[in-house]
Every structure is written in structure tokens, then in C-alpha cells.
Amino acid sequence: MDASSPILLFDSGVGGLTVLAELRALLPQAPIIYAADMAGLPYGAKSEAEIAARVAGLLGRMAERYQPRLICIACNTASTIALGMVRDVLETPIVGTVPAIKPAAAMTQTGVFGLLGTEATIRQKYVDDLEREFAGGKKLLRYGANDLVTLAEAKLRGEKVDVHAVAEAARGLVLQARGNEIDTVVLACTHFPLLERELGEAFGPGVRFVHGAHGIARRVAQLVEGQPMTRTVPDRAVTTGSLENFEKVRGPLSQIGLDRLEVL
Template identity: 60%
Template sequence: MDAAQPILFFDSGVGGLSVLAPTRRLLPAAPLVYVADNGGFPYGTKTEAEIAARVPALLGRLVERYRPRLVVIACNTASTIALAAVRSALDLPIVGTVPAIKPAAAMSKTRVIGVLGTDATVRQPYVDRLSAEFASDCLVLRHGSARLVELAEAKLRGVAADPAEYRAALEGLISQPGGDRMDTVVLACTHFPLVEDELRAASPQGLHFMHGGDGIARRVQFLTEGQPWPAVAQPGIIVFTRRIDIPPALKQGLGGYGLDQIDYL
């Protein structure tokens, strides 16, 4: 294992930064490559067939170029649809992202939990299986919000949103039968932890929010245990799949995550 081999994070946009950040805290010297598939953004409104075709092909090209030691699919939608195909195609460890239904069910006192994700994620059979296995005694409510993804992207660019937009996203869960008793919400899109503070401020009933970022970081730490790292941390690389102008606010936001070098696929 070469100490310079990076960990590669993959998402449709900036959401996977909510997974990169805790990983960086645990492994501060790890070389990092973060891929934002802005050429395919957003994933949440695409069909399963589109995502299943796009993600393995893109990751194949990225692995060939950057030679990572491990890949994190830091996207719930891509993971629930394409994780098995990616693992079959690539001969290196692949860590996926799945909704944190198990810890949410363990925490809920009212036995009503919400799953807030993209439209593509919340309709997946994988969510059915997680709910049946870990939350069979809970009422599991689901709501898909493409708008929250856009709000998270905008926040990293320094654009604030009307708090009513966050209330509207939560209302998609609360307005369902039993939603008034919900006490825990799974943020089943990696974009959503980036606006967790705004969601908490908009919550009318003191909701607790859960996501898998810290657990994924611990998994990456475990899988890379004993491997060599550079003596000094290097600037991280942010890769876009389509060329764009990088406004100063976005460049500053990415720099806060240690991503100072910009590349294009």
C-alpha cells in the first residue's frame, strides 16, 4: 500500500461532505479525493436504470485515474441502487451509505420515525428491508424532498434560504397520519446533514435527527487500520464531472473541508 493512495468519496454533489468531514477528523493525514458528479446532478429525480448505468461506469474511470485504496459512495441514492454492481465491478473496498434506520429505531421513544431523503431513496426496497429488520415495531414515515438537496448545495455557496422551505420539507412527514407523534428523523440523503441546523430550527416538535456520517467514518478507519499515511496532510482534490465556474464562496466552502485542488473528469 502506497501512503499517497487516497480515499475517494463519490456523490452527485456536495452532500458527501457530511461523510468526508468526520472521516477527515479520524484520519487527518489521509489523502482525499472528493468527486461531485455535477454532470449527473441531481440523482434523486432520476430513474433507477439511469443511476445503475451511470455510477459504476463513472467510478470505474475514477478508480483508474486516482488509484484509491478505498471508495466511499457517499450518496444514499447511489448506494441503495448501485452498490452491489460497483462492488462486483471494482476490486477494492467499497463503503456504501444507507439510511440510519437501525439507530433511529433504537432511539425513538414514541416508536414513530421519519425517513427524509430523495424521492429515489425513499421508494427503494432496501428501505423496506431495513424497516422490517430494525424498525418492525415502529411506524416508519417517508418523504422525498428534491428541494432540500438544492438548499444544501446553495448553502455551501453562501446562499441562505427562507426558513419556511425547511418547515415545508418536515411537513411532508409531520402531515402524514401519526406524524404528530414522530420524535426521530433519519436524514437519508448525505446532503441533508449539511442543513441539519436549519431543519432543527424549523422543527415544531423538538425532533431528533440521525444520519450515518460518523458510522461510515469509523468503518473507513477500521478498513484502513495499519495502512501507511503521508507524514504531512496534503491538499485534498475536488473533482467535478462537468466544467463549471467556481464562485469565491464555493471555493471557500470547499477549502473548509480541506479540498483546495480542483480537477475535472
């Protein structure tokens, strides 16, 4: 294992920075490449076939180019759809992102909890299986809130995000039968924790939020434990979109140690 071999974090946009922040706390010495498929954003409204082909193709190219020691798909939509396919075609260890249904089911006091994700995520059999395994006797309500992705990206660019816009994007969750009993909400998109403050205002003080960023980072740390790590070049962020658009999030990227921005 080359000590300078990076960990590659992949997301459709900048939501995966919530995972990277947790990973930095556990592995500050790890060389990192953060890959954002800005040209493909948003994933939530795409078909399963489109997402699977795009993610597998991009990760195949990046695995060949960057020779990462591990790839983390820091995106619920990409993971629930393409994780199996990517693992089949790449020899690189892959860590996916799983909606935090298990801890949320254990936390709920009312027995009713919610899941906010993209439309593509909430309809996946993967989510059905998690619900069946961990939420027996509980009621899980799901809602596809694609607009929250756009709002989270805007917030990271430094734009003002109106809490009423966030509430409107998520209100379909509580409008369902028994929605007024929700006391715990799974944020099943890595973008959504960027809006946790606004979501807290929208849902009120009686609702707790759960997401998997820390658990994902912990799993990555376990898999690379004991491996030599040396940062020989600055960590970088790469994008499939234009560098001009990527520059709009240079501030947040630099704050988390991604000082080089490149086009894939």
C-alpha cells in the same frame, strides 16, 4: 499499498462533505480525493437504471485514473441503487451509505419516526429491508424531499436559505397519518445534515435528527487501519460539471482541506 494512494469519496454533489468532515477527524493524515457529480445532480428524480449506469461508469473511470485504496459512496441514493453493481465490477474496497434506520428505531420514544430522503432513495427495497430488520413494532414514515438537496447546495454556496422553504420541502413527512407523533427523523441524504439547524426550526424542539456520517467514517477508518498513509500532493476535489460552477463552493471545500479543484 502505495502510501500516497487516496481514499476517494463520491457524491452527486457536496453533501458528502458531511462524511468527509467526520473522516478528517478520524484520519487527518489520509490523502483524499472528493468527487462530485455536479453534472448529474440531482440523483433523486432519476430512474434506477440511469443512476446505476452513471455511478458505475464514473467510479470505474475514477478507480482506473486515481487508483484509490478505498472508495466511499457518500450518497444514500447512489448506494441504495448501485452499491451491489459497483462492488461486482471493481476490485477496490467500497463503503456505501446506509440510512440510519437502526439507531433511529432504537431512539424513538413515541414509536413513530420519519425518514427524509430523495424520492429515489425512499422507494428502494434496501430501505424496506432495513425497516423490516430493525423497526419491528415501530412505525416508519417516509418522504422524498428532493428540494432539500437544492437548498443544501445553495446554503453551501453561501446563499441565504429561508427556514420556511426548508419546512415546505419537508412538510409532507408530518402531514401523513401519525406524522404528529414523530420524535426522530433519519436524514437519509448526505446533503440534509447541512440543513439540520433549519430542519430543527421547522420540526420543533421535540424532534431529534439521526444521520450516518460518523458511522460511515468509522467504517472507512476500520478498513484502512494500519495502512501507510502519506500526503504527497494537496488533497483535491474533482467535478463532472464546469469548473466555473465548482468555484462557487471553493470556500467550503478549502475549509475542509480541498485546495485543488479540477474537472474530471
